[in-house]
Amino acid sequence: MYDVRSMNADDFINDEEILATLEYAEQNKHNRELIEQILEKAKPKKTGRGVECAGLSHREASVLLACDIPEMTEKMYELAKEIKQAFYGNRIVMFAPLYLSNYCVNKCVYCPYHIQNKEIPRKKLSQEELRQEVIALQDLGHKRLAIESGEDPVNNPIEYILECINTIYSIKHKNGAIRRVNVNIAATTVENYRKLKEAGIGTYILFQETYHKESYEVLHPAGPKHNYAYHTEAMDRAMEGGIDDVGLGVLFGLDKYRYEFAGLLMHAEHLEAVHGVGPHTVSVPRLRGASDIDPNVFDNGIDDDTFAKIVACIRIAVPYTGMIISTRESEACREKVLELGVSQISGGSRTSVGGYAGYTPDERPHDTEQFDVSDQRSLDEVVKWLMDQGHIPSFCTACYREGRTGDRFMALCKVGQIQNCCHPNALMTLQEYLADYASPETRAVGEALIAREIQNVPDEKRRQRAIEYLDEIKNGGKR
Numbered sequence: 019m020y021d022v023r024s025m026n027a028d029d030f031i032n033d034e035e036i037l038a039t040l041e042y043a044e045q046n047k048h049n050r051e052l053i054e055q056i057l058e059k060a061k062p063k064k065t066g067r068g069v070e071c072a073g074l075s076h077r078e079a080s081v082l083l084a085c086d087i088p089e090m091t092e093k094m095y096e097l098a099k100e101i102k103q104a105f106y107g108n109r110i111v112m113f114a115p116l117y118l119s120n121y122c123v124n125k126c127v128y129c130p131y132h133i134q135n136k137e138i139p140r141k142k143l144s145q146e147e148l149r150q151e152v153i154a155l156q157d158l159g160h161k162r163l164a165i166e167s168g169e170d171p172v173n174n175p176i177e178y179i180l181e182c183i184n185t186i187y188s189i190k191h192k193n194g195a196i197r198r199v200n201v202n203i204a205a206t207t208v209e210n211y212r213k214l215k216e217a218g219i220g221t222y223i224l225f226q227e228t229y230h231k232e233s234y235e236v237l238h239p240a241g242p243k244h245n246y247a248y249h250t251e252a253m254d255r256a257m258e259g260g261i262d263d264v265g266l267g268v269l270f271g272l273d274k275y276r277y278e279f280a281g282l283l284m285h286a287e288h289l290e291a292v293h294g295v296g297p298h299t300v301s302v303p304r305l306r307g308a309s310d311i312d313p314n315v316f317d318n319g320i321d322d323d324t325f326a327k328i329v330a331c332i333r334i335a336v337p338y339t340g341m342i343i344s345t346r347e348s349e350a351c352r353e354k355v356l357e358l359g360v361s362q363i364s365g366g367s368r369t370s371v372g373g374y375a376g377y378t379p380d381e382r383p384h385d386t387e388q389f390d391v392s393d394q395r396s397l398d399e400v401v402k403w404l405m406d407q408g409h410i411p412s413f414c415t416a417c418y419r420e421g422r423t424g425d426r427f428m429a430l431c432k433v434g435q436i437q438n439c440c441h442p443n444a445l446m447t448l449q450e451y452l453a454d455y456a457s458p459e460t461r462a463v464g465e466a467l468i469a470r471e472i473q474n475v476p477d478e479k480r481r482q483r484a485i486e487y488l489d490e491i492k493n494g495g496k497r
C-alpha cells in the first residue's frame with residue numbers, strides 16, 4: 019500500500035499509486051480549470067520571509083506533464099523560467115565527471131561496464147594517475163568534480179574510493195584546488211555512507227535508472243545492483259549515515275517516462291517526509307549509445323520536446339532542488355533546458371578512465387569511455403557560450419564549505435536568500451576562472467558580464483565589498 023513515510027521501497031514507490039496517478043493525469047490532461055489551479059498553486063509568492071514556492075505533488079505534476087494543450091505548455095515553460103529565476107537567478111554551476119574505475123560486477127544491460135563486455139579494456143586509476151587527472155582538471159579551471167566508478171568490491175572497494183577522495187582534496191596546484199567532490203557510486207551500507215561523509219563528500223548521487231520494479235529486475239539481471247529494494251532504499255541509508263545532500267536521477271529511455279516522472283517525485287516526497295529534506299539535486303540523463311550496447315533495443319526513448327517538458331515540470335514540482343544536465347545532451351538541447359530549470363552542467367567532460375591527463379582539449383580517448391559524449395566542446399567554449407546567452411557560469415562551492423547543506427541549504431533557498439549571497443560569490447569565482455584559465459576572448463566577454471552583473475547585488479555594502487574582491491582577484495591576489 020502507498021505510504022510516503024514507509025521505509026520499504028514497495029510502499030513509497032508504490033506501483034498501484036503510480037498507475038492511479040497516470041490514470042488521474044490522463045483523465046485530467048485537458049481539464050483547463052484544474053491545470054490553471056495547479057499552475058497557480060506552484061507560482062512563486064511573496065511572503066513575510068521572502069519568496070516561496072509551494073511545489074507540487076506527484077499527482078498534480080503528472081497532470082501537467084500529460085497535458086498536451088500547446089497554450090498550457092507555454093504557461094508551464096513561463097512558470098518554470100520564473101521559478102528558476104527566483105531561486106537560481108542566471109547562475110549555472112559548473113562541474114566535471116572524473117571516472118576512477120570501470121571494473122564492474124553488475125550486468126546492467128544498458129551500461130558498457132557490464133561484466134560480460136569483453137570489448138572494453140578495464141582500467142582503474144592508481145593514486146598517481148588520479149593526481150595527474152585532477153591536475154589536468156584543475157588546469158582547465160574546475161573546482162567541483164563528480165567521481166564515478168563501476169561496482170566491484172574487489173577492485174573498487176570503499177577503501178579505494180575513500181583514498182581517491184583524500185587524494186583529490188589534498189592536491190594544491192597553482193591557484194587551484196578541488197573544493198567539492200560529489201560521489202556517484204553504487205548503493206552501499208550505512209557504515210560506508212558514514213565513511214563517505216567523514217571523507218567530506220559533497221552530494222551522494224545515485225540514479226534509480228528506472229522506478230519500474232519489473233523492468234528494473236530485467237535490466238539488472240545479476241550482480242548486487244539486481245536488488246531493487248536495496249538500490250531504491252539507498253538514499254535513506256545515505257541520510258542515516260549523515261549525508262544530507264543526495265542526488266536522485268532516472269535514466270530516461272529505459273522505461274515509460276511518465277511512470278519514471280511520478281516515481282521520481284514520489285521518491286523526493288518520501289525523503290522530505292522522512293528526513294525533513296528533499297533531494298539536493300535531480301539529474302536527467304538520457305540513454306546513449308556505448309560499447310557493446312545498442313540503444314535501439316530500448317524503445318522508450320523520448321524526443322527533445324518531451325525532454326524539455328520533463329525538465330520544466332520537475333522545476334515546477336520541486337522548486338528548490340538543483341537540476342543537473344550532462345554532456346550526454348547536445349548543445350541545442352542544453353541551451354533549451356538551461357532556461358527551463360537546469361542549474362548545473364558539466365563542461366569539457368571525458369567519460370573514460372584517465373581521459374583528461376595528457377590529452378589536448380580536441381583529443382578524446384574512446385577505449386574505456388562509458389558512453390558517447392554529445393556536447394564535445396572544451397570548458398572554455400562552454401563557459402563563453404553560457405555567458406553569450408546571459409548565464410553566469412559559477413565555480414562556487416561556498417555553501418558546502420560553510421556547512422550550508424541539507425535543510426540549512428534548503429532554508430536559505432526557501433526564503434529566496436540564495437540569490438543574495440550566491441550572486442556575488444558566483445561572480446567572484448567566475449573572475450577567478452577568467453584570471454587563471456580562460457582564453458583572452460572568453461575573458462573579455464566575462465569581464466564585461468561581471469561589470470554588468472555586479473550592479474545587480476542589491477545590498478550596497480555587499481556590492482562594494484564584492485567589487486573590491488573582484489579587483490584583488492584580477493590583480494592576482496585573493497583566492
Ligand code: SAM
Binds near residue numbers: 130167169306389
Ligand atoms: N556504479 C554506479 C551505479 O551503479 O550507480 C555508478 C554508475 S555509472 C558510472 C553512472 C550512471 O551512468 C549510471 O547510473 C547510469 O544511469 C548511467 N549510464 C549507464 N549506461 C549509460 C548509457 N549507455 N547512456 C547513458 N548513461 C548511462
